Amino acid sequence: MGVFWSRGYHATALPDLLRATKLSRGSLYAAFGDKHSLFLRALDRYIADALTRIDVEFDPGREPVDGLRAYLAGYVDRTSGANGRRGCLLVATAMELAGQDAEVGRRVASFFEAMEARVADALSRAKAAGKLADGVEPSSVARILVCFVEGLRVVGKTAPTRNTSRATADALLGRFLK
Amino acid sequence: MGVFWSRGYHATALPDLLRATKLSRGSLYAAFGDKHSLFLRALDRYIADALTRIDVEFDPGREPVDGLRAYLAGYVDRTSGANGRRGCLLVATAMELAGQDAEVGRRVASFFEAMEARVADALSRAKAAGKLADGVEPSSVARILVCFVEGLRVVGKTAPTRNTSRATADALLGRFLK
DNA sequence: CGATATTTAGACTGATCGGTCTTGAAAGGA
DNA sequence: TCCTTTCAAGACCGATCAGTCTAAATATCG
Numbered sequence: 031m032g033v034f035w036s037r038g039y040h041a042t043a044l045p046d047l048l049r050a051t052k053l054s055r056g057s058l059y060a061a062f063g064d065k066h067s068l069f070l071r072a073l074d075r076y077i078a079d080a081l082t083r084i085d086v087e088f089d090p091g092r093e094p095v096d097g098l099r100a101y102l103a104g105y106v107d108r109t110s111g112a113n114g115r116r117g118c119l120l121v122a123t124a125m126e127l128a129g130q131d132a133e134v135g136r137r138v139a140s141f142f143e144a145m146e147a148r149v150a151d152a153l154s155r156a157k158a159a160g161k162l163a164d165g166v167e168p169s170s171v172a173r174i175l176v177c178f179v180e181g182l183r184v185v186g187k188t189a190p191t192r193n194t195s196r197a198t199a200d201a202l203l204g205r206f207l208k
Numbered sequence: 209m210g211v212f213w214s215r216g217y218h219a220t221a222l223p224d225l226l227r228a229t230k231l232s233r234g235s236l237y238a239a240f241g242d243k244h245s246l247f248l249r250a251l252d253r254y255i256a257d258a259l260t261r262i263d264v265e266f267d268p269g270r271e272p273v274d275g276l277r278a279y280l281a282g283y284v285d286r287t288s289g290a291n292g293r294r295g296c297l298l299v300a301t302a303m304e305l306a307g308q309d310a311e312v313g314r315r316v317a318s319f320f321e322a323m324e325a326r327v328a329d330a331l332s333r334a335k336a337a338g339k340l341a342d343g344v345e346p347s348s349v350a351r352i353l354v355c356f357v358e359g360l361r362v363v364g365k366t367a368p369t370r371n372t373s374r375a376t377a378d379a380l381l382g383r384f385l386k
Numbered sequence: 387c388g389a390t391a392t393t394t395a396g397a398c399t400g401a402t403c404g405g406t407c408t409t410g411a412a413a414g415g416a
Numbered sequence: 417t418c419c420t421t422t423c424a425a426g427a428c429c430g431a432t433c434a435g436t437c438t439a440a441a442t443a444t445c446g
Contacts, residue, residue: 038304040218044404054424055405065404115307121362122303126216128365129293139366173376174356181359184299187306188317198351205383222434232394233435243434 031072035119038126039069070133076119077141084148094155095207098175101149102199105179109186110195118183146176153206166206178202209250213297216304217247248311254297255319262326272333273385276353279327280377283357287364288373296361324354331384344384356380 033050034042044055047068051058062068087104088097107113120141127134153168162168182195211228212220222233225246229236240246265282266275285291298319305312331346340346360373 036307038216038218040216041304043402055426056407057423059405060423117303117307124362124365125295125300125303126219129214129295135366142363142366167379170376170379173372174380177356177359177363177376178352179359180362181355181357184302184358184362185320185355187302188313188320194351198348198355201345201348202352221432233396234437235393237435238393 031075031119034069034072035076035122036115036117038122040126070137073119073123073134073137077137080120080141081144081148084145088148088152090155094152094159095161097152098149098156098203101152102175102179102203103196105182106192106195106199109182110190110192112189114183114186115189117187121180121183142176142180146172149175156207161208163206163208171206175202209253209297212247212250213254213300214294216300218304248315251297251301251312251315255315258298258319259322259326262323266326266330268333272330272337273339275330276327276334276381279330280353280357280381281374283360284370284373284377287360288368288370290367292361292364293367295365299358299361320354320358324350327353334385339386341384341386349384353380 033046037046044065047065048055048058053061058068062071083104084101087100088094108118120138123134124138128138129135150168150172153162153166153171156162157166157168178199182199186195211224215224222243225243226233226236231239236246240249261282262279265278266272286296298316301312302316306316307313328346328350331340331344331349334340335344335346356377360377364373
């Protein structure tokens with residue numbers, strides 16, 4: 031998974047995958063079929079990891095506002111400095127393949143939907159608890175936040191400092207909280 | 209330029225470039241050197257086009273808030289429906305190459321800086337004119353907006369409807385205006 | 387028209403791609 | 417110990433990659 035991660039699909043060659051999996055050529059093909067299938071497996075795992083992480087951050091037993099803070103803090107962490115340079119398998123894949131490869135496109139779209147739904151849910155709970163600023167619409171703000179964090183992944187490629195990114199994220203979230 | 213646009217650098221082969229430029233193989237190499245140089249030329253042109261467009265949107269003779277609205281509306285237009293599917297050369301390049309190719313990395317970073325500076329300038333003028341909500345910091349909000357529009361390009365790959373994207377952008381900008 | 391310069395189409399090169407297949411060494415069981 | 421099974425190493429395949437070069441066609445000009 032980590033091999034596709036920073037280099038992308040096309041730029042990852044079989045020898046890279048063999049080195050990463052420590053498998054022989056034959057075993058790799060026996061186990062996964064072909065490069066495309068292996069890539070989809072990696073992408074699915076990446077998505078599953080991301081969603082379970084989000085579910086932890088937005089744990090229902092927790093203050094939803096704290097969940098939102100943790101969610102943004104996690105993205106700040108993953109998109110600043112060297113972490114940002116590493117990039118994001120999902121965003122790289124979205125840009126590289128989502129338009130041409132239907133199987134990939136579906137996965138990318140459903141990931142964004144799933145993430146947006148979780149953020150919207152947390153926002154709804156925060157709103158019910160009276161923590162949101164006046165006029166904040168959870169579904170709309172959820173879309174804003176999803177766009178924002180994916181944008182962080184893009185500009186994160188230029189390795190901004192953690193402090194800058196955190197301040198930016200705080201400023202954004204602050205606009206929606208009471 | 210349009211060939212690299214949706215497919216990216218690695219996935220664009222020489223025959224694609226020949227078809228797109230209507231040049232013979234020899235002429236193309238005589239004119240541009242190699243694939244990488246041609247790509248940098250395309251990227252530079254894409255960046256220059258984007259910046260001049262932004263300069264038009266943020267024309268000093270115009271209301272800065274109108275400039276911000278036009279800026280966001282342009283991104284909404286380019287990231288919804290089929291336009292969104294086409295993608296963005298700059299974001300695709302950032303994810304595919306910025307981490308590995310220093311020449312590309314520099315261009316991507318300087319583009320984000322340039323765009324952020326222009327947005328920050330428009331926000332400053334809007335603030336001076338008393339159009340911004342209380343406590344809005346132009347430099348910080350500029351970073352927010354840049355992240356947001358680049359995030360739009362990413363989720364735009366899933367071809368959201370124009371109405372949804374516009375509502376999202378309006379909701380965001382509305383939080384910063386008086 | 388004829389001589390010269392320019393550009394074209396595409397053959398060609400070596401490297402590398404994804405994917406298959408063979409070979410030989412290691413491991414396990416009786 | 418010997419037979420079987422398993423798996424790793426890498427040879428091999430056709431296709432295609434970026435890039436070079438040649439030969440024919442076309443344009444230019446006197």
